Structure formats: structure tokens, C-alpha cells
Amino acid sequence: MRCLVTGATGYIGGRLAPRLLAEGRAVRCLARTPGRLRDVPWAAQVEIVEGDLRRAETLPAAMRGVDVVYYLVHSLGQAGFEAADREAATNVAAAAREAGVRRIVYLGGPEPTDTAAVSAHLRSRAEVARILLASGVPTAVLRAAVIIGSGSASFEMLRYLTERLPVMVTPRWVRNRIQPIAVRDVLQYLLACLDLPAGVNRAFDIGGPDVLTFTDMMQRYAAVAGLRRRIVVPVRPLTPTLSSYWVGLVTPVPNRIARPLVESLVHEAVAHEHDIARYVPDPPGGLTGFDAAVRLALAKVRDADVETRWSTASGPDAAAEPLPTDPQWSGGSVYTDVQERRVAATVPELWRVIEGVGGENGWYSFPLAWAVRGWLDRLVGGVGLRRGRRDPHRLRVGEALDFWRVEEIVPGELLRLRAEMRLPGRAWLEMRAEPAGDGQSRYVQRAVFLPRGLAGHAYWAAVTPFHTVVFGGMARNIAHHAETPR
Template sequence: MKVLVTGATGFVGGRLVPALLAADHDVSVLVRDRDRYDPPDGVTVFEGDVLEEGSFEAALADVDAAFYLIHGMGAGGGFEDRDRRAADNFATAASAAGVTRVIYLSGLGVDDDDLSAHLRSRREVERVLAEGNFDLTVLRAAIIVGDGSASFRMVRQLASRLPVMITPQWVSTRVQPIAISDVIEYLVAILDVPETADDTFEIGGPDVLTYREMLIETGKLLSGREPFVVPVPFLTPRLSAYWVDLVTDVPASVAYPLIDGMTTDVIVTDDRIRSLVPIELTPYETAVRRALEEAEGVTIAADARAIQGDR
């Protein structure tokens, strides 16, 4: 199958491209700067920007399926408008090119009036893409655990830099994180499962945890010590965003929208994907250990009490 990956330089796209190659797909990518992308052997590279009509359409010629992995949040304020315009341009171009299928990785969360700006933007992108003349498959995920994930980077740095944390009330919010390896496996597998076309699915790992439990587990794996987490009621999402900005290196433009969505539970309520794509899900502890090993260049002990290797 001829497949196009947008966002190929990102956290998910960078892992998806080699996985698609390993599955014997004909892979091309769309990047904004060809000189800053080192493609795997066999990948065709197109340069363009979905915000600029006329710059990217050639990448869609003769494509069977396209992965839409573009999000504008990291570019600062106004990401909602950028995401909407980018999705509209892409849907129009993909429809004109005769693309049969588009796959979009969105965010997990209940559709109600309390959606954060981040999740509202994801839902708007889903709506815009759904207007295209192709089958749209949406996978909704909560925190993706892996080296390079902004959400997990916040968790890792908080757990490693603050042995005692005075935290916002959102540490009691429940979340269903998923390993990046499982996300990639889902994305590749659905290409061969026709029943997943033109539908929306929720994906998550096997563990439902609070953010407090995630911080504690990550801290134990990092140092062998359990961080002390004390939630307090007066730290609003906005105040806690300033706190995260001070303690971690996650850009404020990314941290603020993410934290805004941490006040409501994000867990899988529809697990139909499990019967269509029956993969073995990775436990949170295993996913964290792999992410830390990749990020830190160390071997994390399986008993979660020690770290071996040079720091």
C-alpha cells in the first residue's frame, strides 16, 4: 500500500515511518524542511506546509492512505485556528487527489462542555477531516508514554526534580496512559483491518492510574525512592501551569493547554478496537522503564528499586 505520513519528524511520526516500512508499505513523508529530515532508506520525501495551499499537494498523488499527525500547539498561541486551517487544507487536497483513507491520532476525553482548548481543537480537526471525500479513522489516546512525549516529559521531570511535591488537585484525576509502541502497533495494524475505516476508536494501556500514581511510579523507577506528593486545593490549573513551567523544560505554549485538560478523567469507555486489533498491551511500569532507558541511556531495574549504568 502507498502510504503518506505527515508530521514525520514528530514523536509519533518518527516511530511510525520505520514501522510502516517493516510492514512492507511504500512510504512517503511530508515535511516542512527537507534538509532537517534524515529519512530511512526507501522513503520518498516531499517538502511542503499544509498551512500553505499549493505547497504540499504533490505529496498526495497516488496515495492510498495518509496519516495526519499534525498539531499546532507547540507553535504557541492561536493553535486552534492553525489546526483548523491546516486540517481544512489537507482534507480538500486529499479529496482532490483521490486518497482512499486518512488516519488521525486525536486526544481521549469525554465530549462535553468541559473540554479543554486542546481537546476542543482535536475534536474540531476530527470534524473538519470528516468532511473530506475519504474514509476517516480516528484513534483517541490519552498520555502516550515514550521518550519525546510532551505529556510524559512533564511527568518524568516533575518526578525526578521534586522529591517532595505540593501539587494541584488534578493529581487525583484518573488517566489511561498508553505506550508509544502500542500506539504504533495500532496505527500500522488498522491499515489491514477494513472494519476500522470510517470510524472513531479509543485506545489506552491496561492500567488506569491517577496522575499521583504516575508520578510516584515514575519517581521510583528513576531514583529508587518514592516521591512525596501532597495535593492542595488552591493551585488552579493556571497557577499549576506556572509551577510546571518553572520546574520543567516543557514550553509554556505546550504545558498550559495540556494542564488545562488534566482536571477531568481521560479513560477508555469504548474498547471495540480490542476485538478488531487484538494486540498485547504494555503495562505502565514497562512503558515507563523503556521510555527512561531511551531518554537516560541507562538500564532500569525490573524491580523498580534501582538504576544501573552511568548517569
């Protein structure tokens, strides 16, 4: 079976394609900019074709020999997105019918009960569904509300609002009921649509086991993320338009995306039926609950390599983690300080200095600042610098090093330390030795901080002015020490 995935560079499409491959399906990906798929781990396993759903002439070649078309695109964030989505859906319907496609699968939005003042976002999603259902090609429309997973625009709004605002004044819609669904369950439904009976041509509501208000979701996110309970004060004057500007101010989610999403939240988004279960049984343990979905979305905070988006989307839980194709504003806040130096010494000579940091050897920069940081840490109940190091020359994974813990060592290449001092977040310090040619090397030093709550953001802002002195001096002195003959 050959599947065409439209929107493969997007949030859902980028997670669906590798799962189709894992099930042995032949996958063709349609992209306006094929280069955006060049570096995804599964690029060599799929056929990538250039095309645009709004350019009808590009679609016949893309759909030739295709059994199932996954329609996973929308123009949210563009001016006139309703007209753009209408044109794209009309083109896909005609091209799929002409090519003899057996099924279209579309991931849409919830159907509001109050249709008198439906938001433009939901109105457009419903119109696309109607066009595809009337295409003459059997179509399955999956109607989902808020999708829980890192990279989902709705989830990112929830994440940033909750983490950055311990006290918030909110519009009344935060009390509306919503039935969120984990991205892993959405993907499972999308995969299962391949096996629907040929005559099925209808929409299905899909949702997780929890029906919550937006306030409930913020409070439960805070609990899972280890934050204090949020103080939420709903007020009448905050209209959806004002709310979207407020979201754009507080979060990195662009206003052009936040506004239609916020306008959609004025409608309750609860599944009215669970007919999909006639064809796709719930998993043995049931659909993923909200708290579990949030934990999966936050599980990527497990080592310092956060902004490389290491997930290959190969496992069932990896869908909740970031991917290289996700928007830059997704995945939570990650602060970094990177220092690089070319070193007139060999990689082994540089590595000798890197592996010798800490303890009696010190940190090669501003000793008083490191000492003060250690005293402050002990003052608030932390470990301080008193632990030193076990061996003055060698380190091993898992051992303590002052107020760090050795998390990873690749001899001659990488030392990664995880902070164990008291912090409003999680921090790592990474040091690398790389060959630079001509018998020289390159020293790369990276500090990474993942803030927890508003205090975490304030902490990073407070210490940033000192980074040039402390981390810059550290990189400079490590390079100098490696170049000094022993």
C-alpha cells in the first residue's frame, strides 16, 4: 500500500511518516520545500516530491499510484487562510478522484455545538471536511480538539502560559470544557484508518479519557511539571482578540497562530460520539490520560542535547517529543551559552585539561565566583563545592564533581556534567574536544539551562551578565592551559 503524506514537514505529518514506514507501508511525501525533509532520520526511506496543494498542476504526479492520501495541512497563520484551505481541499479532492485513490484521511478540528458564532479556524476545518467527504473518494475525518505533545501549537500555548505566569488574569473561556487527546493516540487513529472498510465515508470525534477546562489543564500541567499551583482569575473584559495579544506577549507562539486558536477556545470542544471504536478498539490500557500525555511531552528533558531534537520518532512515546521539523518556538524554553576556541594543541592535550576540571584543579575561571556560587548553594541546602572529585586526572560516569554529576563521557571527545546545585530548573555543562587540522584542536563549551516556572526565567536573566566573564574566561583559560607545555 502506498501512502501520500501531505504536510510531512508539519507537526503531525513528521511523526506519521516514520510510523507508516515501520508498518511496512510505502510512503511518498509532498512538500513545497523538499529541502526541509533532507535531514530527517527517515528521509532516505521515503519518496519526496515537490508540490503545492494550491497548485493543482503539481498534484497528479504526486498521487499517481497512491492508495491513501493523508491530508494534514492547513494555512493557519496566513492571511486569508480560509480561502487558501478551501482551494487546497478542492484541488486534493479532484486530484484524488482522478487518480483513483482509495481513501482520504483528514485530521480536522472539533465541531462546536454553537454554530452561530463559530471561529474562523473551526469554520475552515469544517469546510475542508465537507469538501473531502463530498469528493467521491471514501474519506475519514478525525475531529480532535487540543492535541497534547511537544510541538502542538495548543500544547505550547498551555506550556508557556503555565510555566511563565504563576498568577494570571484570564478570559472567561478558560472555564469551557475541552477533551484533549495525546498525540500518540491521534497517530494510532490515523494509522488505523488504513484498514477502515471501503464504504466508510464520515467524520469521527476523537478525544482522550479526560474532559477538562483550560484552567484544569493549566493546574494539572503545573503539577506534572513540578510547579506551584497557579492562581487563575477569570475576568469578563478579556475578549478573544485581546486574549490572543496577551498570549502573543507572554509566549513565543506567533500572534498570527495564537489568535485563531484562542478564538476557537471560546467554544467547548468535547467529543459527541465515540463511533471510531466500532472500527478501532481502544488500546488495552485505554487511551492516554492528560497527565500521562504531559509527562510524555516533558520526557525529552533527559540530557543536555535538547535543542538538537534527537528524537527519531521511532518508538510509541517519541511522538510527544520535539522533532527537527517542529517550529522553533516549540519544545519549551532552552537557554544556552556557547563558547568556542581554536587551540594550538592536539586533541589529547586538550582532553587532558577537560577531564581534569574541578576539585583541586578548579574551573579555570574567576575562582571567587565559583566559590561564592558554592557558598550560596550550601546556604540554601545544596551540596556546594565540598564534594570535590575522586581522582585528580580521571572521571567516570555517575560520579560527583563538586556540585555537578558526570552524566556522559566519550573519552577524548565529550564531557557532560549535570548540575546538582539548587536551581529553579535543570542545567548542564558540556565540554568537547574536536580536531581542527594541522595538529590543532577546537574547544567547544556549552551551558544549557531549562527553566522551571517564572523563577527559572528570572534566574537566567540574573546570571546572564556574568556568563561572559565566567564561561568566557573558562573557555579561554582551558584553551591556554592546553597549549602550555607540561
